[in-house]
Amino acid sequence: MGSAFQAQTVSASLNAMRGFTSPLWPIRYKPFPDELLSCWLVRLAHGHGLKVQTFCNLMFGNRRQVWNRDIDRLAPAWLVDELILRTGTSPASAWGTTLRAYEGILYPKFRLSGTSRWILALKVYHRTRQGYGLQFCPACLAEDNIPYFRKRWRIALNTVCSKHGTMLFDRCPHCGAAVAFHRLDMAGVEAIDVAPLSYCHSCQFDLRDAVPEKPIVYDSDASSLLLDACRQFGPDGMLEFEWDLGRFAVMHQLCRIMTARYKHACLREFVLGQIGVQDIELSGGHISFEMRSIQERHHLLQLTGWLMADLESRLTAAWRAKAVRYNLLLKDFDDPPAYYSLIAEKLSNWRDRLAE
Numbered sequence: 111m112g113s114a115f116q117a118q119t120v121s122a123s124l125n126a127m128r129g130f131t132s133p134l135w136p137i138r139y140k141p142f143p144d145e146l147l148s149c150w151l152v153r154l155a156h157g158h159g160l161k162v163q164t165f166c167n168l169m170f171g172n173r174r175q176v177w178n179r180d181i182d183r184l185a186p187a188w189l190v191d192e193l194i195l196r197t198g199t200s201p202a203s204a205w206g207t208t209l210r211a212y213e214g215i216l217y218p219k220f221r222l223s224g225t226s227r228w229i230l231a232l233k234v235y236h237r238t239r240q241g242y243g244l245q246f247c248p249a250c251l252a253e254d255n256i257p258y259f260r261k262r263w264r265i266a267l268n269t270v271c272s273k274h275g276t277m278l279f280d281r282c283p284h285c286g287a288a289v290a291f292h293r294l295d296m297a298g299v300e301a302i303d304v305a306p307l308s309y310c311h312s313c314q315f316d317l318r319d320a321v322p323e324k325p326i327v328y329d330s331d332a333s334s335l336l337l338d339a340c341r342q343f344g345p346d347g348m349l350e351f352e353w354d355l356g357r358f359a360v361m362h363q364l365c366r367i368m369t370a371r372y373k374h375a376c377l378r379e380f381v382l383g384q385i386g387v388q389d390i391e392l393s394g395g396h397i398s399f400e401m402r403s404i405q406e407r408h409h410l411l412q413l414t415g416w417l418m419a420d421l422e423s424r425l426t427a428a429w430r431a432k433a434v435r436y437n438l439l440l441k442d443f444d445d446p447p448a449y450y451s452l453i454a455e456k457l458s459n460w461r462d463r464l465a466e
């Protein structure tokens with residue numbers, strides 16, 4: 111009872127205060143720890159008793175479209191600054207909700223166009239999402255008083271929840287739809303008794319009820335290396351110095367090489383043979399790592415993790431087996447760290463391969 115009335119009063123009060131005294135909104139939620147910008151914005155809209163679209167039109171005007179782009183990655187200043195002003199949130203925590211926070215860690219420099227390394231692609235088409243770019247952990251959602259979506263769930267190398275040790279999901283297990291909580295309130299005519307954000311917008315399945323799965327482990331050293339990488343972004347994540355832009359870049363480069371087939375050289379086949387694991391079917395074509403499903407990423411990451419657990423000797427072994435070439439190691443790699451270039455250099459002379 112009363113929700114429509116409440117919505118009216120809240121929107122009336124919003125109208126009344128436009129241009130008046132305080133710039134603050136009646137509802138001034140602050141971001142939860144590691145909450146995504148888009149999630150925070152949707153909570154604010156619903157908190158005001160309004161549909162997301164209505165709220166955004168009211169606040170940002172009809173000309174500023176919010177949901178036809180990846181606002182978490184793009185983080186438009188007009189949007190973030192407005193939220194800072196209207197909710198009294200500190201600029202640091204407001205900007206901390208955006209994927210710009212990973213600049214200089216996961217990718218070197220923010221670019222407006224294209225994609226960012228390690229940031230999962232949403233593939234926004236109008237207001238729908240064609241990509242599976244937002245993952246979730248059902249156990250994390252279930253533990254929340256108010257379920258919300260974490261920034262770290264947009265990272266392509268996160269396939270396992272560092273808190274629960276179970277696989278993340280990259281889509282609704284019930285209907286297969288990509289997560290799009292901003293569309294939850296579109297079905298109903300009137301705002302606004304919206305379901306918690308953990309509900310699938312497409313089939314209403316509560317994502318908290320998804321059954322957590324244990325991750326498949328190919329090699330325990332590789333798995334702990336990967337878990338360590340995920341943990342850098344975890345609930346109490348403090349980036350350790352060895353996990354820097356360079357190391358994440360090497361990991362990304364090796365993940366890319368894993369899917370390259372170059373003059374019969376196939377690094378993936380070599381690693382699979384070494385650890386005695388079957389390949390899985392991978393999406394064809396030149397798709398980036400950030401567009402792959404969680405199963406494909408988990409598979410490729412584990413092969414890469416095995417290499418990284420003893421990088422120089424395992425890469426050298428792969429090179430001796432003609433599974434990888436020097437030029438492929440550095441191909442399209444703009445910012446290799448010095449130690450990686452050094453390893454690659456050592457593998458530049460084919461005569462050395464014959465020496466043993």
Ligand SMILES: [Zn+2]
Nearest residue numbers: 247250271274
């Ligand atoms: Zn979790």
Ligand SMILES: [Zn+2]
Nearest residue numbers: 282285310313
């Ligand atoms: Zn669903």
